[in-house]
Amino acid sequence: MTSLDRVCKACRREPTDRVPVGPFAGFCAARLTGVSLRQYVTDGRAIAEAQIALQREVGHDIVVTAADTYYLAEGFGLQVEFHENALPTAKGPLLTELKEVDRLRVPDPQRDGRMTVYLDAVRLLSATLGDKVAIRGTGTGPFSIAAYLFGMQRFLMTLAEIEAGEDEDERHVHQLLSMTAEASTAFLKAQLEAGAHILYLGDSLASADMISPAMFRRFVLPYHQQIFAQVNGHGAFTLLHICGDNTPILDALAETGADVLEIDHKMNLGSCKQKIGNRVCLIGNLDPVQTILHGTPEDVRRESRRCIEQAGRDSGFILGTGCFVPYDSPVENLRAMVEITL
Numbered sequence: 001m002t003s004l005d006r007v008c009k010a011c012r013r014e015p016t017d018r019v020p021v022g023p024f025a026g027f028c029a030a031r032l033t034g035v036s037l038r039q040y041v042t043d044g045r046a047i048a049e050a051q052i053a054l055q056r057e058v059g060h061d062i063v064v065t066a067a068d069t070y071y072l073a074e075g076f077g078l079q080v081e082f083h084e085n086a087l088p089t090a091k092g093p094l095l096t097e098l099k100e101v102d103r104l105r106v107p108d109p110q111r112d113g114r115m116t117v118y119l120d121a122v123r124l125l126s127a128t129l130g131d132k133v134a135i136r137g138t139g140t141g142p143f144s145i146a147a148y149l150f151g152m153q154r155f156l157m158t159l160a161e162i163e164a165g166e167d168e169d170e171r172h173v174h175q176l177l178s179m180t181a182e183a184s185t186a187f188l189k190a191q192l193e194a195g196a197h198i199l200y201l202g203d204s205l206a207s208a209d210m211i212s213p214a215m216f217r218r219f220v221l222p223y224h225q226q227i228f229a230q231v232n233g234h235g236a237f238t239l240l241h242i243c244g245d246n247t248p249i250l251d252a253l254a255e256t257g258a259d260v261l262e263i264d265h266k267m268n269l270g271s272c273k274q275k276i277g278n279r280v281c282l283i284g285n286l287d288p289v290q291t292i293l294h295g296t297p298e299d300v301r302r303e304s305r306r307c308i309e310q311a312g313r314d315s316g317f318i319l320g321t322g323c324f325v326p327y328d329s330p331v332e333n334l335r336a337m338v339e340i341t342l
Contacts, residue, residue, distance in 0.1 A: 003061035004197065007134035011198075011237040011259050011281045013316035019308055019341045020318045022062030022136070022283060023292070023334055024241075024262070025325040027087065029054040032331075038084050041067045044120025051121075052128055058334045062318070063129060065121040066138035066200060071114035072187055073140070073148040075107025076180075093151035098158065098172035104149075106182045109190040119194050126195025136239065137196035139188050141203020142180035142223045149176070152205065159215055173219065181223040188231045188238075199231055200239045201258070207244035216249050221256060228257030239283070243323055247271075254279045265291075265322035270310035273317070282311055283318040286337070293326040297336035304340040 001009075006020045029050035030040040040046050051063040068087045070080045079091040095101065109115040118138050125135045147155040161167035188199045206220040228238050240258035245266040253261055254276040263272050263284035272282060284307065286292060291303045304319055311317040319337055 002131070003133045004131065007061050007197070007318065008237070010316060010318050013278075013281055015315050019312045020061040020134075021320070021338045021341055022060060022064075022134070022318045023286070023321045023325050023337060024064060024066070024288070024323060025054060025058075025060070025321075025329075025334060026064045026138075027067040028325045028327050028329050031327065032057065036084050037067075037086055037327075038082050041071075041088060042082070042114065042117060044117045044122075045124060047117070047121035048124035048128070051125060054331075054334075055129070055133060057331050059338045060334065062134040062136050062198065062320075063125055064136045064138075065118050065125070065196075066136070066202065066324075069140050069144065069202065070148065071118060071138075071140075072107070072183060073113070073145050075109070075113030075115060075183065076104055076145075076149055078148055090148060093154070094149045095151075098150060098169045098176065101172050101176045101179065104176075104179055106179055106186065109183075109187040115187055115190070119190055122191050122194040122196050130195050134197045135195060136198040137188070137191035137194075137200050139184055139191070139199065139201045141201050141206065141220075141240075141242075142177050142184050142227070143203050143206040143220050145180040145183065146173075146176045147205045149180075156205075156210065159211065159219060163212070163215060163218075177219065177223050181226055185227045185230050188227065189234075192231065192234055192236050197236055198239050198260070199236050200241065201227065202241040204241065204243035207242050208246045208248045209244035213248045213252065216252055221252050224256040224258070232257060232259070237281075241323070250275055260318070262320065263322065267322075268310075269307055273311040277311065277314075277316055281316045281318065283320040284311075285322045286320070288321040288323050288325050288329075292321055292333050293329045295333060297332050300333045300336040301340045304337050308341070 032053040080088040237259040239260040241262040260281040265287035
């Protein structure tokens with residue numbers, strides 16, 4: 001059974017020969033080929049070559065193109081600053097008032113921002129690994145894009161005021177979210193055409209650590225459902241990642257329509273498996289900092305056994321990390337994740 005076969009079966013919640021392994025190992029791969037993070041996030045070939053090198057070293061089942069989170073917002077016009085050895089940062093919000101959403105247009109993933117960089121990476125990975133190893137694309141969720149465009153603090157404060165009945169901007173909020181959801185959908189479809197096997201949507205500002213369950217159902221869930229309804233069933237699986245302890249919105253996450261949910265290390269994986277494991281495949285949930293970055297291979301093996309015991313004895317589970325693998329993480333710790341499943 002190839003890695004791709006193994007991952008596809010897990011996503012369909014079918015039995016596999018062993019638990020698939022898919023750490024969220026994105027920009028940490030740059031160390032293996034010696035490229036700077038500036039080059040990594042601006043050059044699709046750099047991403048593909050580093051991911052291929054990491055997969056050869058580790059033997060995991062899923063390569064990951066995701067690196068930073070601003071490439072799609074850049075397509076709307078957001079200005080970012082690039083750094084040689086750090087991920088890009090936003091120079092400031094694009095919108096000063098929500099009513100300025102009227103002048104925005106939905107970006108073209110084949111032309112705008114740095115979406116083309118990630119599309120190039122998917123194409124190159126598909127040409128080399130496409131029939132053997134699962135390719136996980138990248139994609140920023142509509143809630144997070146909207147927050148980047150308006151400014152995270154102002155966006156969250158506006159939503160809180162709407163919830164309290166003190167703000168009249170709800171129409172513009174939904175107009176903005178509708179546009180960002182359309183942009184997310186278009187980018188995921190483009191990656192599907194480029195050869196991605198897993199269409200990833202990361203919307204971590206929509207975490208239960210940041211907004212209430214009621215706000216999630218009002219401002220996030222409908223747009224996630226809209227996106228997944230348009231990209232599911234076309235030959236790839238969908239994966240949703242939201243950082244934090246999302247126990248209060250666990251059922252809502254299962255209602256989004258995603259095939260796979262990435263479970264943060266803050267959550268109880270066994271409880272998640274019991275509550276929603278019959279509806280979605282789960283991936284997770286090693287602590288990327290304490291276990292992968294600072295731990296030893298034996299720590300990784302111990303925590304991997306815990307994850308497999310809690311969620312991997314039946315089908316529908318992929319051993320992974322709760323979030324991005326940090327840049328300086330030892331390769332031997334990632335390799336230990338694979339070794340424990342053999």
